[in-house]
Amino acid sequence: MNEKNFTAEDIAKIADVDLSHVYRYLRGEALPSGEAAAVLADAFACSLDYLFGLSDDYGSSLGKCRPFGECFRKLLSERGITRYRFIKDNRFAKQSVEDWYKGRYVPSVRNLADIAAYFDCSLDALFGREN
Numbered sequence: 001m002n003e004k005n006f007t008a009e010d011i012a013k014i015a016d017v018d019l020s021h022v023y024r025y026l027r028g029e030a031l032p033s034g035e036a037a038a039v040l041a042d043a044f045a046c047s048l049d050y051l052f053g054l055s056d057d058y059g060s061s062l063g064k065c066r067p068f069g070e071c072f073r074k075l076l077s078e079r080g081i082t083r084y085r086f087i088k089d090n091r092f093a094k095q096s097v098e099d100w101y102k103g104r105y106v107p108s109v110r111n112l113a114d115i116a117a118y119f120d121c122s123l124d125a126l127f128g129r130e131n
Contacts (some may be wrong), residue, residue, distance in 0.1 A: 004044055006129070012075055015043075031108070031110070040063040046060065047123070048126075048129075069102060069103025070128070071127055072115075074128070075119055078112075079119065
């Protein structure tokens, strides 16, 4: 935030969340939604992995986040994994996986981390920001 000269109010506006949510993020009491995290990574021009302390690489050369559902479908297809297999391997609720697959919702950051581990990829790869 300091490097980009963003205030908490700026972050709330960018992420389209209430200011109280931003203060909870800053105090380490909560994580942004997956959707808000993608928007913030784009605004900061950094990798999602950097944003969450999973990498020291700022990742400033990454492109903009693409819709999660599109990228999720592509990952499943490229890896030859059915939704059924994904659900069984991960024990996510079927409806959640269907919603992610159809682009209705973006998983929580905790679920995104689990999905990235399953696919052995970065958080950024889940949003089509890298190969």
